Amino acid sequence: MCLQRHKMGAEDFEPLTMIRKGAFGEVRVYRDKATGHVYVMKKLKKSKMLCRGQVEHVNVERNLLAKVDNNC
Known part of the structure; x- marks a missing residue:
């Protein structure tokens, strides 16, 4: 069973810097506007994932990262 998630949108975060750009998107550092906590998020391009058959x-990867609880 997937973990329940609180719905958040792009407007809830302030972009700080880009870490890396890859084949399907980019990884960036964001700050939560409400709490000030810093997060790293991956932004993916769905069309590229679909045409290369990488959806599964x-x-x-998403399910694994959702279960991990680590400050690093």
Whole structure:
């Protein structure tokens, strides 16, 4: 069963810097406007994932990262 998530949008975060750009998107550092906490998020381009057949791989990665609780 997937973990329940609080719905958040792009307007809830302030972009700080880009870490890396990859084949499907980019990884950036964001600050939560409400709490000031800093997060790293991956922004993906769905069209590129679909045409390369990587949807299942991305879903597995998302589910794994959702279960991990680590400050690093």
